[in-house]
Amino acid sequence: MMRLPRFEYRAPRSVQEAATMLAEEGPSGMLLAGGTDLLPNMKRRQQVPRTVIGLRGVPELRASSNGSGLRLGAGLTLNELCRDPRVEKLYPALFQAAVQVATGQLRNMATLGGNLCLDTRCNYYDQNYEWRKAIDFCMKKDGETCWVAPSSSKCLAVSSTDVAPALMALGGIVRLVAADGEREVAVKDLYQNDGIHYLTRRREEILTDVLLEPSAGWRSTYWKLRRRGSFDFPVLSVAAAAHFDGDEVTEARVVLGAVASQPLACDEASAFLVGKQLTDDVIQEAAGLASKVGRPMDNTDFLLHWRKRVIGEFTRYALRELRGEDMTEDRVRIARHQLAAVP
């Protein structure tokens, strides 16, 4: 099997202690939450931290509470998140995103914060050391060229998190804690369109909480495209949330996942929906606007032309569901199973 490289493991007991360790370690330290992303990457030598700071022993990260909205600890596993009836009932987009991550076994380990910080992915990068050596490596690790587009000056690896587009559509906020202070940023501002520097999180910051505003009047949904009914990362996702006054949309956020190095807010499509009822024509027009935003590259499963082409179709699924249509049958066809919460 592929073996982990040698590293030092540290196990802080509080966020503050973890933040101090992270500050001390500098660039050679990395945070470990569930390990489902970092450890395979380490086996493939994509990431080789000298020190791994494990967050499992930090109880604060696993708490959730509801004041006016909902506060979710970043250390909650995705299955814990899915089992929370408040999430499933009030923030369906988040539930649908989380429940479709990887597999049931992986969701027992993978965390909310881990999925938000998930490393960007690329068929030229998510390969073992020997394979990457055979292509003389790539820009994201050990090499110079972005093999997706050799003339590109920046890395084009794909944002592959499921929960980030959902949380963006829901207007979520994350709390980042460093040894010398903390700040809150909107989920949409946590990302930037660069496959290497895809997070605006500073290296010494720990993502500790996700904050959601009250859900009254909002509906939300998340649609994920992947080859199979399990395991796979998204190769396109559409998260959509809208606030309704009767049948009329008063506020909307449509977000595309897995078609760039960050989740893409479809501002034009979102603005277009405001003040309208979700008729077939309106949905069609909005889907067209959303399609313009996505520019998938040839570095995931499926052909990029096809991925580009079905953005409109997936946006339509999402908006039809928002207007209250029963999309169960389409979901089963696309997702290949019922999106039931884990008992």
Next chain:
Amino acid sequence: MKGSEFQVVGHPRRRVDGRAKVTGKTVYADDIVMPRMVWMKLLRSPHPHAKILSIDPSRALAHPGVMLVLTGKDLTIPYGILPVSQDEHPLCQDKVRYVGDPVAAIVARDELTAFEAMDLVDVKYEPLRTFAEPEESLQHDEPRIHDYCGQGNIHKLINLQFGDMDKGFGEADEIFEDRFFYQGNNHLALEQHASVAAVDLDGKVTLWSSTQTPHYVHRALAKALEIPAAHIRVIATSNGGGFGAKSDIFHHEVCAAKAALVLGRPVKVCMTREEVFYCHRGRHPVLMEIKTGVKKTGEITAMHLKTLVDGGGYGSYGVASTFYTGALQTVTYDVPRYHFQGCRVFTNKPPCGPKRGHGTPQPRFGQEIQLDKIAERLEMDPADLRLKIVAKPNTVTANYMRIGTIGLAECIRRVVDVSDWKKRFRKLPRGRGVGIACASYLSGAGLPIYWNKMPHSGVQLKLDRSGGVTAFCGCTEIGQGSDDVLVGLVAEVLGIEPFDIRAVTADTDLTPVDLGSYSSRVTLMMGNAAIQAAENARDQIAGVIAKHLEIPRNRLVFADRRVFDAENPEHGVSFQEAVCLSEAKLGTIGAVGSYTPPPSPARYKGGGVGPSPAYSYSAAVAEVEIDEETGWISVPKIWMAHDVGRSLNPTLVRGQVEGSVYMGLGEALMEEQTFRRLPSRLSNALVHKFPSILEYKSPTTHDMCDVVTEIIEDPDPNGPFGAKEVGQGPLLPIMPAVCNAVFDAVGVRIDEVPVTPEKVLKALDLQRRGKEGRYGPEKFPDVPWPNPSVIPPPIEGGDGSAIDQPDSAKKKAKVNQP
């Protein structure tokens, strides 16, 4: 001497090795740990095609914990699974032929240390032109990937003409010409290959390995290590799936044995999933052109098949695989005249080899889709068309395959019935459809891989005073249930319980040779040997007990762990007592049995591939749903009827059918072993696109369809109690059935696999623009075919030999079949 009812055969049973497997107690090669054991990693080539200029292991050897670095100069004798393709070395000698070709073996105190030292072996390469596609290999003779055979980068050319083709096509009312492409794919067995080698106290070496063919590994080790075979022991550990992946001799097996001999310590090596993709030996990508003449009534008058086979970097089973792309094309339906041309080329990719169905799924795919097109043109129901042209039992085909029993018509009728075909075909709403396809497969290759006149399988029984029996056989358990078949048959004959029998299998020191778990041969060949051995043992006991009970032998019954008088069941002894009485009378009780297949009527060169003691038959109906906006394809259900001759353990038969459907669904919808070239101005790289179990897509349980299995029993006189194979045949109809269902659903033809949403949508786009809604290859490239061997088929009064090779009957075909 036995009752009319079977006691074991035909009853669904828990397999004897089942509980250990589901509770995690089975010991696989990777579970083996020994005192003082060290670890090995193979350093593999990062270049697709290059000369090796130098290898300097000194930095690696200086790394703390590294004990040994083997390179090509330590192992210079070539080997290969086929006598005609001795083109592999444990470690590359002077050049590398694909990314992943092993160049050095590093042995260290642990696996991580060995991995770290890989970067410290300095290898200098001189890159050569690379060949990614068969068309390139046909166009450019130089540089040659291998220079031991044929011309340029062509590995093998076959041209066999069975009869007067002009006459055959002249008798046709319609002639159909179609081209198809079948993408290559990997076996994706869950267990990655692993081996442990250790030197015994007396200096002999033992290799434990996840292999389907310990006997062939044994032979190759003797050759490559230059030590007597009697000083080598190969033990096949339980395989966590084989499917053909583990039926070759692998670099890591030879290197581990060598390293153990050099170091005097146990050496373990485990492939990563990536390395499994480099070991490969999977399904060959095959481009096909099929020309078929038919009467208005549907009967085939002649068929001409051309195949272009992408072999990858080495021979492996490839020559046999290429023959197989033509050999069984005549065994399913009646094809009176037949012309087969096959060409295998080398490319700079991991070597292809046998995967479940070995060479046969590709042309079967083509013919079954073409039959669907023929039925469409002739305005016939494709199920009725097939029923009309099913090959006839107890006949010899145009290419001299002798067919015994054929349950295909019954398979078709049954599958049509249970799937409600008549109410669905062409009657479902647009977007939903059903398709039918059939297949046949061999129950064991008629000839061994290397020429010899010895049995293909041997079984030895030791009967014990405890009433237990130990059955020894070289047969190899790869998950298919061969241990269970062995003990089940012995139990049936001796009238005891399967769990009373211990199976000792796949150990070259302890067990008589069985050639291995490939070509669906084990149940038939080992089964016949087991029955013969058990009958031999039974006869010994019967002689003693008949006297003891003072009744005629023919009144004895062996059943319920007793031996008794058929006319007075109370009058008898326990089986244990029977063994003790026999031992007292005869001495130690042992028995042997063996099996050699009947000779084949094919007497032409190349006729060694295809003959089998019996052929299995399958028919499948698949249902699909297509979303026309996205091309998204779903397969909710597959119905399968399989003629297994006799179902020895229905639980296992159903398992094989369902497993075949699952694997077939993967090949139909998503699996592909494909490669990536980087822009040539920047790089010489030619790499596997995604050698990982995550990105090489194969269905999950969520993607698996419902399966309805119908077992058809038409006992074949050559099979053990009439049994034929079920391990491979049921895979074959899945892919074409899915494609035919796509046509029924939305009217487009996808003439290649995998059938992806992108391809369906492209074909639908063409259909919307008023063009032919089709996705598939357009042309078949020029191949420098040799003149054909002309072999008159039975309808032309032929005798099985070629007319331009009068002496071919005397010559031994060089290539025998796996």
